[in-house]
Amino acid sequence: MQIDTLSEFLSQAGTEFRLYDLGRRLQPLATEDFAAIEAGRRPYPWPLQRHAWLAVCYHQHGDERQHYLWFLKIPLDERGLFNNAAVKHFLAALVEQLGQDPTAPLGEEQQQRLAQTPFTFQPxxxxxxxxxxxxxxxxxxxxxxxxxxxxxxxxxxxxxxxxxxxxxxxxxxxxxxxxxxxxxxxxxxxxxxxxxxxxxxxxxxxxxxxxPAELAECLLAAISAEQERATPDEERIGLLLRATAGTTPLAARSRKIASLLALAPGQTLMLSLAARLWQELTDEALLLAYLEQLAERHPELFNGLFAELVSTPALRPLILANLHNPALAPALRDAIGKLFAAARD
Structure with missing residues (x-):
């Protein structure tokens, strides 16, 4: 029987499995969402460098004593969808090495072969x-x-x-x-x-x-205290802010990010927002403030971070809708123009 998806392979092998994204930060991925992604009905939600970085934890039905872990790096196309040819190539390699049983013991040579494919990684x-x-x-x-x-x-x-x-x-x-x-x-x-x-x-x-929201607010208060110092430590501010990344949306965090973006942010903050707190940039005002600061103060980072953000499904429509916004700051308009001109060359 032909196997076209990872879910099919794991299900037909009699396993139960759960998935986590390990790209920008650890996040659970619901199996029903993964099925929709595998079917091409939606893009991968958290791409990094045009790949999905997945941890797959599975065990045999009825035997929860032994769990197995795979770390899979699946390429995405320009729309953020799974590259089906790459997925089928990987599945063919899996079947060759494991047969129909993902829990079968691998010899050293088989382990080396799987490790040498471009579809695995070490977190x-x-x-x-x-x-x-x-x-x-x-x-x-x-x-x-x-x-x-x-x-x-x-x-x-x-x-x-x-x-x-x-x-x-x-x-x-x-x-x-x-x-x-x-x-x-x-x-x-x-x-x-x-x-x-x-x-x-x-x-x-x-x-x-x-x-918990109370702890996240404590961390945000520590950022305010750091900002009041004569020479605030931007690395510490970035660390405190990133620590709140997994917390549900907080108005206090959005206000804090807005205030940080208004104060000549350095590279640490710009990288932290793109890597861990991109969900905050679904606020159009914060997104445009971020991109303007990126273009004006960190042009050396612009192309790479813009490419990562525009590949994120939650941000892509908002970014594309503003490409020709006449109210864009001149530096941002110029940076976008240069980026697309370079892409055409």
């Missing part, structure tokens, strides 16, 4: 830790063995050596903030008294997980 350690933490939460499994030490440390930081903490334990904490209110309250009360490396690692994990 960065921070995303891998975030994924494992999210999976354990979503599968109702206990957190990692590193988690109790993190809780002990947060309860009494002065009595423990922060250098003994494991990244996976910090990721487990971040993954549980949205479902355990007491954890969010504890972290909000302790976070800014912790050593900077611990703060940075925790904030880096928070950007991959939904946060």
């Amino acid at each position: 960065a350690q921070d995303k891998l830790a975030a994924l494992h933490a999210r999976l354990r939460r979503d599968l109702a499994l206990p957190p990692s063995a590193y988690y109790p030490a993190v809780l002990d440390y947060l309860a009494e930081p002065e009595r423990h050596d922060w250098q003994q903490l494991g990244l996976q334990g910090l990721a487990d904490l971040a993954a549980r903030l949205a479902t355990e209110p007491a954890l969010g309250q504890l972290l909000a009360s302790r976070l800014f008294g912790l050593p900077l490396p611990v703060q940075q690692a925790l904030l880096g994990q928070c950007e991959h997980q939904p946060l």
Whole structure:
């Protein structure tokens, strides 16, 4: 029987599976949405460098003791749809190596062959830790063995050596903030008294997980405090802002982004918005403010970031609708003109 989609392959092999996007940040992808993407009925929602970066977690029906993980990098066409020829090529390679059983043990040579295809990738350690933490939460499994030490440390930081903490334990904490209110309250009360490396690692994990609104607002307040310093640390502002990326829309965050865009933003903020908080740019006023600052202050970044944003389905119609807007700032109009002129050459 011909297999045309990854869902068909996994379903016919008798597995249950769930999917996560690992491109810009960790995000769950519903199986019904994935089916629509595979059928070409909608574009991939979170493209990065014209690819979908997927984590596929699966197990055999009736056996939840053993879970398997694949990391797949699927090319997208200019419309953001799956490149069907590439998908079929990958599936053919899978069937050749695994037969009809994705849980079949692979020999070393077979593993090397699959690893050498352009369709697999190895996530960065921070995303891998975030994924494992999210999976354990979503599968109702206990957190990692590193988690109790993190809780002990947060309860009494002065009595423990922060250098003994494991990244996976910090990721487990971040993954549980949205479902355990007491954890969010504890972290909000302790976070800014912790050593900077611990703060940075925790904030880096928070950007991959939904946060309770109260904690997100605490992080936004910390941005305001940083802005009031004689020499604000833009890296810290970017880290704090990115940490709120998984939180549901917040009016306070939109206002904060608008104020940051009005204050000669540096590269860190511009990259953070494109990489983690692109959903905020669905506000047309914020989008145009962002693109104007990008064109005026960071022309060296314009082409690359514009290409990434216009490939994002949530932003593409809004960007295209404004290409000929007569109210565009001259620098933005010129940057767009040069970009399209270069594309025609």
